[in-house]
Amino acid sequence: MQRHATGIVALAALTLALAACGDGPSGTTTPTSAPASATATATATPSPTGTSPSPTPSTAAPATETEDPGDDFSAAAQQSPDFPGGGGGLLPVAVRTGEHDGFDRVVFDFTGTGTPGWRVAHVDAAIDDPRGQEIDLDGDAVSEVVITGLRYPEESEYDTVLASGRIEVDDLDEVEEIHVSGIFEGQLQVLIGLEDEVPFRVFTLTDPVRLVIDYRTD
Numbered sequence: 001m002q003r004h005a006t007g008i009v010a011l012a013a014l015t016l017a018l019a020a021c022g023d024g025p026s027g028t029t030t031p032t033s034a035p036a037s038a039t040a041t042a043t044a045t046p047s048p049t050g051t052s053p054s055p056t057p058s059t060a061a062p063a064t065e066t067e068d069p070g071d072d073f074s075a076a077a078q079q080s081p082d083f084p085g086g087g088g089g090l091l092p093v094a095v096r097t098g099e100h101d102g103f104d105r106v107v108f109d110f111t112g113t114g115t116p117g118w119r120v121a122h123v124d125a126a127i128d129d130p131r132g133q134e135i136d137l138d139g140d141a142v143s144e145v146v147i148t149g150l151r152y153p154e155e156s157e158y159d160t161v162l163a164s165g166r167i168e169v170d171d172l173d174e175v176e177e178i179h180v181s182g183i184f185e186g187q188l189q190v191l192i193g194l195e196d197e198v199p200f201r202v203f204t205l206t207d208p209v210r211l212v213i214d215y216r217t218d
Contacts, residue, residue: 065107065205065212073103073199073216077121080204085117087186088149090209092162095178095190097169103214104175106192108147110209111160117148118211120202126191128181137193139176143200145190147211150183162188173217174198 090112098105110116123144126135153161167178177193192213199216 065105065210069201069203069212071201073201073214075122075197075199077119078200078202079119080117083117083119084146084148084187086149088112088114088116088151090114090116090150091153091157091160092147092150092183092188093160094162095167095180097172097175097178099172100214102218103216104172106175106178106213106215108162108190108211110211112151112209114149114209115204115206116150116209116211118202118204119146120144120200120213122197126179126193128179128191129189130184135179135191137177137179137191139193139195141194141197143192143194143213143215145192145213147188147190148186150186150188152183174215 090110092108093111094109096107096109098107108116121144123142126137126142126144127133128135161183162180164180164182167180169175169177174195175192176195179191179193181189181191192215194215201214203212204210205212
């Protein structure tokens, strides 16, 4: 009698084990969450009001553009001919920095179509537009960059657009720190902390679309 009861218990246990194995496809495991993905560029979820997390500066693609626009450096305010212009179809996706012979370079990368409008000028204080809040930047001078011809990202593009926030810069002579504001009314403001109010030059490149700012160091 005891041996018969033991056989019944074993058969029941085997039946339960076989039933559990039949809940999903053979040889597969359903994860509880999707794995996180890593990016190597200075991007994060953007915010139209400029309140998204701080990005991490990219080291995978330093600003090594070789096109030479000439020696047209000036400390005076500079802007594109049609600034501010109208709306556009560009999205900023990264900002990169690089050290060159005689200047520090800051490059903004874009996706989409069109040419960005821009205005670059030395300003007395780092005021975050449109909030009106003063930003404490490293350096003794501030360069304000305003980029136009942009559009708001779609929800599916949030993880690829340049995030607002502070970007620390290492090993450059003039450029000390970068603060990116969020896209607001088709414009992007960037505040760059410099060692001095040095002469600079600004130009655009294509394939892909880029805005380049060189700050003289010699």
